[in-house]
Amino acid sequence: MIDYSFIVDFLFMWIRVATPILLASLGAILCEKSGVVNLGLDGIMLISALFGVLGSAYGGNLIWGVIAGVGSALIISGIFAYFHLVLKANAVLCGTAVNTIASGLTVFALQLATGEKGSSSSLKSYTFPTVNIPFIKDIPILGDILSGHNLITYIAFLMVIVIWIFMYKTPLGLRMRAVGENPNAASSVGQNVIKIRFLAILLCGVLVGFGGMYLSMGYLSMFTRDMVAGRGFIALAACAMGQATPVGVLISSMVFAFFDGLSNILQLLQIPSEFVQMLPYVATIFGLTVYSIQKIRLQKKKSKEIQQNAIE
Amino acid sequence: MDSNKRIRIIVDITKLIITILVSCGLVTLIVLVTSSDPVNAFSSFFLGPFTSVRRIGNIVEAASPLMFTALAVIMIFSAGQFSMISEGAFFIGTLGAMMIATSVPLPAGIHPIVAILVAGAMGAAVALIPAVLKMKWQVSEVVTSLMLNYVVQFFAIYMVSYHFREISSSSLASIEFKDTSILPVIIRGTRIHLGIVLGVILCIITYFLLYRTTFGMKLRTVGNNAKFAHYSGIKVTGIMVISQVIAGALAGMGGGAEILGMYNRFKWTTSPGYGWSGIVVALLARDNPLMVPLAALFMGYLNVGANIMARNSDVSSEVVQIIQGVMILMIAAEALLKKWKQKMIVKAAKSEAGMKGDVIND
Numbered sequence: 001m002i003d004y005s006f007i008v009d010f011l012f013m014w015i016r017v018a019t020p021i022l023l024a025s026l027g028a029i030l031c032e033k034s035g036v037v038n039l040g041l042d043g044i045m046l047i048s049a050l051f052g053v054l055g056s057a058y059g060g061n062l063i064w065g066v067i068a069g070v071g072s073a074l075i076i077s078g079i080f081a082y083f084h085l086v087l088k089a090n091a092v093l094c095g096t097a098v099n100t101i102a103s104g105l106t107v108f109a110l111q112l113a114t115g116e117k118g119s120s121s122s123l124k125s126y127t128f129p130t131v132n133i134p135f136i137k138d139i140p141i142l143g144d145i146l147s148g149h150n151l152i153t154y155i156a157f158l159m160v161i162v163i164w165i166f167m168y169k170t171p172l173g174l175r176m177r178a179v180g181e182n183p184n185a186a187s188s189v190g191q192n193v194i195k196i197r198f199l200a201i202l203l204c205g206v207l208v209g210f211g212g213m214y215l216s217m218g219y220l221s222m223f224t225r226d227m228v229a230g231r232g233f234i235a236l237a238a239c240a241m242g243q244a245t246p247v248g249v250l251i252s253s254m255v256f257a258f259f260d261g262l263s264n265i266l267q268l269l270q271i272p273s274e275f276v277q278m279l280p281y282v283a284t285i286f287g288l289t290v291y292s293i294q295k296i297r298l299q300k301k302k303s304k305e306i307q308q309n310a311i312e
Numbered sequence: 313m314d315s316n317k318r319i320r321i322i323v324d325i326t327k328l329i330i331t332i333l334v335s336c337g338l339v340t341l342i343v344l345v346t347s348s349d350p351v352n353a354f355s356s357f358f359l360g361p362f363t364s365v366r367r368i369g370n371i372v373e374a375a376s377p378l379m380f381t382a383l384a385v386i387m388i389f390s391a392g393q394f395s396m397i398s399e400g401a402f403f404i405g406t407l408g409a410m411m412i413a414t415s416v417p418l419p420a421g422i423h424p425i426v427a428i429l430v431a432g433a434m435g436a437a438v439a440l441i442p443a444v445l446k447m448k449w450q451v452s453e454v455v456t457s458l459m460l461n462y463v464v465q466f467f468a469i470y471m472v473s474y475h476f477r478e479i480s481s482s483s484l485a486s487i488e489f490k491d492t493s494i495l496p497v498i499i500r501g502t503r504i505h506l507g508i509v510l511g512v513i514l515c516i517i518t519y520f521l522l523y524r525t526t527f528g529m530k531l532r533t534v535g536n537n538a539k540f541a542h543y544s545g546i547k548v549t550g551i552m553v554i555s556q557v558i559a560g561a562l563a564g565m566g567g568g569a570e571i572l573g574m575y576n577r578f579k580w581t582t583s584p585g586y587g588w589s590g591i592v593v594a595l596l597a598r599d600n601p602l603m604v605p606l607a608a609l610f611m612g613y614l615n616v617g618a619n620i621m622a623r624n625s626d627v628s629s630e631v632v633q634i635i636q637g638v639m640i641l642m643i644a645a646e647a648l649l650k651k652w653k654q655k656m657i658v659k660a661a662k663s664e665a666g667m668k669g670d671v672i673n674d
Binding site: 037039079083086087088089090092093094096097098099100101102103104105107108111112117229230233234236237240272274275277278281282284285288289292293296 | 342346394396445449450451452455458459460462463466467469470473588591592595632633634636637640641644645648
């Protein structure tokens with residue numbers, strides 16, 4: 001009986017911790033496919049996490065939280081896009097700048113709003129509602145795992161399909177992929193590369209913004225300093241490992257989230273907590289490395305096959 | 313000096329001035345909007361750091377760790393790499409120096425030298441990881457170095473709290489360093505320590521390494537155009553790895569010098585972020601190691617000003633981070649002032665052509 005409930009709890013938590021990573025890495029797909037390395041995901045998440053809380057606390061309801069959270073994500077993404085695309089600043093530096101601004105700005109704004117630098121616990125902010133899915137919630141085991149999650153969690157998993165349709169079945173998605181694949185070719189047939197990339201960064205910002213808001217308005221019910229803790233970078237790794245396809249990204253986000261969840265559970269054991277906290281980051285380095293080794297092997301195999309075919 | 317070089321310098325300086333003006337303007341704006349006593353906040357921020365010898369000393373002290381991390385960033389960026397490992401290398405350096413300073417009995421003169429060398433070696437070892445992963449399997453060094461920074465941070469704190477902890481202290485602190493290991497103060501009335509001299513020396517050495525040796529030439533060639541470097545017979549991946557290892561050693565030594573010069577125990581609970589500020593300093597110095605001390609002093613001035621402002625008024629010191637981010641954006645913006653630069657180059661070229669034309673006509 002204990003084992004059963006333990007496994008159910010773990011699977012439930014696995015989905016919970018996967019949500020922000022999944023949303024951010026889905027956003028990263030849009031950037032990656034249109035040829036932009038968006039290292040600012042972490043900062044964008046942090047900013048929308050704070051402004052979602054502030055918006056809902058001062059606006060008095062959830063809607064204002066969403067407006068503030070998404071709005072702030074769009075503004076900071078717009079700044080990133082303007083400097084990277086129009087003023088031709090290096091993407092890695094732009095991303096670093098966004099992250100630096102975010103970690104300063106959030107603490108600064110938090111102190112202005114609450115007088116504290118640690119958390120927003122003194123503010124009465126709103127959270128996204130949890131959803132019980134009819135029918136599924138009544139199925140034994142499965143209902144306990146799949147039902148009763150936060151609204152954003154369901155949106156995140158729905159987004160896997162939406163992004164897939166967007167990227168592969170709409171003209172705009174095609175344009176984004178074309179711009180990423182070969183900007184010169186796309187530009188020669190009249191596509192405005194900068195405009196399309198700008199749009200990709202903004203749309204990415206919305207998804208990442210929801211990922212950030214989930215952290216402070218779902219996963220927890222307040223903002224705490226540096227609460228994103230590198231999830232934006234992990235999402236970027238998940239995007240690379242999933243080869244920037246929605247399904248691939250879903251799988252790799254789940255893999256990384258598994259270690260995140262595992263570290264939550266292991267905290268109960270007698271292992272030094274620092275090692276447990278390290279786990280998601282070590283797993284990310286390890287995962288990326290294994291993925292890259294596989295990729296190189298495949299490439300070698302392919303080139304060998306091509307050579308052999310040519311000889312025959 | 314040919315006219316293109318002159319124009320480039322003029323544009324660079326103008327851009328720096330604009331960046332600094334925009335940053336100061338931003339501080340002004342933030343203070344005006346948020347503070348109830350803006351005059352006090354302004355004077356604390358801009359003038360506060362110069363009001364006493366001790367505070368001027370604080371500027372130099374704050375600049376010291378930034379010199380090391382900025383040099384590390386310059387080494388990495390010059391080779392065209394984007395490893396963010398200077399943050400982690402710095403922190404592991406503080407750990408290495410702490411271990412030697414607390415547990416290895418050595419005579420006074422040698423103790424800090426050994427500790428800083430160990431710190432550098434540990435920094436180099438950490439920087440080697442993303443470099444090798446990139447070299448062997450093309451794993452993006454950006455992401456692995458960022459992840460590694462977290463790993464390093466937790467590892468260092470684990471080491472302090474499980475193996476070097478002062479039991480009697482309620483907050484996290486290591487046991488006290490042996491007196492022989494402390495870096496001596498070199499200017500009385502301040503805490504300016506010998507580590508700053510080491511930083512300046514390393515700036516000069518790095519300059520010579522980058523701009524006056526074949527290795528530096530190769531490194532910069534790799535950074536400018538890796539393919540070209542490859543076809544000219546340079547071992548590209550080898551250079552990339554070595555540049556990151558040197559960078560790790562520089563940042564690690566910075567960590568060692570900082571902890572032995574400024575503290576007598578290891579007290580951090582999170583990585584102090586000098587690696588990130590190092591990026592700003594490196595950009596401000598335009599990748600020139602000889603400009604690093606000046607840029608670091610400027611950043612140190614901003615940090616000290618912000619701290620004084622936070623103590624005297626209602627504006628918190630995180631303003632500096634916002635400014636740092638804006639500075640990175642402004643300096644990295646290649647296209648900023650590009651049109652103006654183009655115009656000047658065209659004008660110079662025309663007047664040169666005109667002069668030549670005159671000669672021919674004569």
